[in-house]
Amino acid sequence: xxxxxxxxxxxxxxxxxxxxxxxxxxxxxxxxxxxxxxxxxxxxxxxxxxxxxxxxxxxxxxxxxxxxxxxxxxxxxxxxxxxxxxxxxxxxxxxxxxxxxxxxxxxxxxxxx
Amino acid sequence: xxxxxxxxxxxxxxxxxxxxxxxxxxxxxxxxxxxxxxxxxxxxxxxxxxxxxxxxxxxxxxxxxxxxxxxxxxxxxxxxxxxxxxxxxxxxxxxxxxxxxxxxxxxxxxxxx
Numbered sequence: 001x002x003x004x005x006x007x008x009x010x011x012x013x014x015x016x017x018x019x020x021x022x023x024x025x026x027x028x029x030x031x032x033x034x035x036x037x038x039x040x041x042x043x044x045x046x047x048x049x050x051x052x053x054x055x056x057x058x059x060x061x062x063x064x065x066x067x068x069x070x071x072x073x074x075x076x077x078x079x080x081x082x083x084x085x086x087x088x089x090x091x092x093x094x095x096x097x098x099x100x101x102x103x104x105x106x107x108x109x110x111x112x113x
Numbered sequence: 114x115x116x117x118x119x120x121x122x123x124x125x126x127x128x129x130x131x132x133x134x135x136x137x138x139x140x141x142x143x144x145x146x147x148x149x150x151x152x153x154x155x156x157x158x159x160x161x162x163x164x165x166x167x168x169x170x171x172x173x174x175x176x177x178x179x180x181x182x183x184x185x186x187x188x189x190x191x192x193x194x195x196x197x198x199x200x201x202x203x204x205x206x207x208x209x210x211x212x213x214x215x216x217x218x219x220x221x222x223x224x225x226x
Contacts (some may be wrong), residue, residue, distance in 0.1 A: 032213060043204050043217030089155065101215060105155035
């Protein structure tokens with residue numbers, strides 16, 4: 001069955017550094033992968049989508065890579081700020097089709113001043 | 114409205130009672146999802162509605178859970194005879210047919226005593 005793995009341990013980094021979060025998946029070849037941000041007590045907010053034929057996607061300080069051979073996506077936040085502190089979720093479309101997403105458990109990022 | 118709304122934001126109930134959670138999707142969005150998120154865990158798919166098609170109920174954990182949606186509007190998730198393990202945040206998301214982005218509501222925090 002499809003499985004998504006994200007680091008369960010929180011990532012603590014210093015302000016200004018680059019944060020890198022990992023999403024690994026197995027038993028699957030998704031057509032795309034999404035990253036969401038979730039703040040405490042709020043619903044997830046969409047950040048980026050990367051398709052299987054794209055190696056890299058950027059949006060402001062965010063960069064996502066998608067390696068279909070390694071079955072891995074990396075999510076980078078450059079010049080990190082305390083306001084970037086949140087839980088980041090990756091999500092893949094269900095192999096059965098349509099737009100049903102399977103979410104990872106998320107990695108909590110804490111950026112310290 | 115401007116976004117997905119859910120009500121109530123918080124619900125405390127006694128074990129064995131029935132509860133009804135409401136989701137108002139973004140106007141024009143044809144698909145709607147319900148997820149459950151237990152504390153510190155990822156999103157668990159519950160049910161998916163797409164237009165007038167039969168809903169995908171494959172994620173409902175037991176027959177105590179049911180959901181309805183009228184056309185492309187409001188959806189209600191009903192949990193009968195609530196149990197303590199039903200305590201979680203219940204999130205609703207809607208999606209526009211042509212995109213792959215899910216827009217989430219703020220969630221309903223359900224506590225079963």
